[in-house]
Amino acid sequence: MTETDFNSLNLPQTVLKGIKDAGFTEMSPIQRQAMPIALSGKDLCAQAQTGTGKTAAFLISLFSEILQGGIRKNDPRPQALILAPTRELAMQIYREGVLLGSHTGLRMAAVYGGEGFTRQEKKLRSGLDLVVGTPGRLLDFVRRKILDLGGVRYLVIDEADRLLDLGFWDELKHILRRLPPVKSRQSMLFSATLDGSTRKIVSGHMNHPVNIAIHPERITAKGIDQTVYHVDQDFKFRLLLGILAREEIPKGLIFTNMKITAAWVAKKLEENGFGKVGLLTGDMRQPMRNRVLERFKEGKVPLLVASDVASRGLHIDDVTHIINYDVPQDPEDYVHRIGRTARAGKKGKAYTLACDRYCWSLPDIEKLLTHPLPYQVPYEKDYGVDRTPEFTIRKMIREEGRKKRKPAGEHSTGKRSFKSRGRNRPGR
Numbered sequence: 001m002t003e004t005d006f007n008s009l010n011l012p013q014t015v016l017k018g019i020k021d022a023g024f025t026e027m028s029p030i031q032r033q034a035m036p037i038a039l040s041g042k043d044l045c046a047q048a049q050t051g052t053g054k055t056a057a058f059l060i061s062l063f064s065e066i067l068q069g070g071i072r073k074n075d076p077r078p079q080a081l082i083l084a085p086t087r088e089l090a091m092q093i094y095r096e097g098v099l100l101g102s103h104t105g106l107r108m109a110a111v112y113g114g115e116g117f118t119r120q121e122k123k124l125r126s127g128l129d130l131v132v133g134t135p136g137r138l139l140d141f142v143r144r145k146i147l148d149l150g151g152v153r154y155l156v157i158d159e160a161d162r163l164l165d166l167g168f169w170d171e172l173k174h175i176l177r178r179l180p181p182v183k184s185r186q187s188m189l190f191s192a193t194l195d196g197s198t199r200k201i202v203s204g205h206m207n208h209p210v211n212i213a214i215h216p217e218r219i220t221a222k223g224i225d226q227t228v229y230h231v232d233q234d235f236k237f238r239l240l241l242g243i244l245a246r247e248e249i250p251k252g253l254i255f256t257n258m259k260i261t262a263a264w265v266a267k268k269l270e271e272n273g274f275g276k277v278g279l280l281t282g283d284m285r286q287p288m289r290n291r292v293l294e295r296f297k298e299g300k301v302p303l304l305v306a307s308d309v310a311s312r313g314l315h316i317d318d319v320t321h322i323i324n325y326d327v328p329q330d331p332e333d334y335v336h337r338i339g340r341t342a343r344a345g346k347k348g349k350a351y352t353l354a355c356d357r358y359c360w361s362l363p364d365i366e367k368l369l370t371h372p373l374p375y376q377v378p379y380e381k382d383y384g385v386d387r388t389p390e391f392t393i394r395k396m397i398r399e400e401g402r403k404k405r406k407p408a409g410e411h412s413t414g415k416r417s418f419k420s421r422g423r424n425r426p427g428r
Helices: 013-021 029-039 054-069 087-100 117-125 135-143 160-165 169-177 196-205 233-246 259-271 286-297 331-338 359-369 393-403
Strands: 044-047 080-083 108-111 130-133 154-157 186-191 210-213 224-230 252-256 278-280 303-307 321-324 348-354
Touching: 013 054, 013 087, 029 044, 029 054, 029 186, 029 210, 054 080, 054 087, 054 154, 054 186, 080 135, 080 169, 087 108, 087 130, 108 117, 108 135, 117 135, 130 135, 135 169, 160 169, 160 186, 160 196, 169 196, 186 196, 233 259, 233 348, 252 259, 259 278, 259 303, 259 393, 278 286, 321 331, 331 348, 331 359
Parallel strands: 044 186, 044 210, 080 130, 080 154, 108 130, 154 186, 224 348, 252 303, 252 321, 278 303, 321 348
Antiparallel strands: none
8 A cells, every 4th residue: 555545544435435436546646745634634725726636635535524523414504615716616526526425425515606596595405514616606595594604614715716816705705704713613725826815815714724735747748749720710610520531530529618619519510420429518417427428438429529617527548639629728728638648658639729719828838838839720621511501609509598598697608709800711
């Protein structure tokens, strides 16, 4: 048994079963450093990027501590509260929690804006051990006396820097005031950066935390043949068709930045003769997500289109091609995306379709990689023929809007402009 083995932490057997189900064998650097501190009951302030394994680090610690401290069957108040800046991150944490905690018997729920208030209220009133949510929706439930935070023994603030960037400081302060005193609970904070604004959370709302820092790993991209195409937004799909036509792709992942784009690309590919195409989006229920992944892993579906949020945490062997239909906005996401291929000494290819809308993040990606990316301008021969040019993403947005009118105040992807005035437009 080594120090990287989860068994070295004396975790409950039910938690170890969940770790095995998730496919984890050895601890990542953040898990090796953070979990012993968390399991000792000390407050923790960790500087760690997305994709380092921090979510599993705090979830495994929370599950273990709650189980060892005893489940409060007669107390419906949650023992653990996890704060996330966005709905997508809250959903991601919840999904990973469902998998890791599947054998523990612990009750967990996610609450966030954009979903029916009544259904979330019903979950909270039924009694829970862990709650993960966004500050605004959590505070709504607290103010309506639906959620009582007086029983919280464990607090996790995830992506604290982003939470503050999005302007949630006031909501965060209100929530923290409803919790038991600092010395009566354990608090853990995770943040990509620890600047002055983030440290004000630490100074006033944590009890002498242990500080650790995990810096993002640089990759050599060994074995990955990378290509970045400069292409106009309106012709990206035709370029995608061209890549798929000339490449032999037994197992390929196509990443987009938004779920509406992922759904549109998957549908367009099917209508262009690519058979059944897998689709993963952030709002997909876990059983459906599992079925889609199983079909892709088994080779029944050679192409899988995934939105940015839904793609996190994917562990799939033998992926031969990665296609970034959209340039990821976070450089770390580029690293994690292309890292799905060329594993275990194998070769892989990664294509990125860079239009004017998203290409601004390319310099930061190159800075993270510590080397320039190979760029190409597509020629006429590089484009495929779209059999359904009339089915545009704008049309799909309009169709989705007619199917389901969104509640007032919810973000509407229909307001976004998908028009790009970029260059390199192919002949018609």
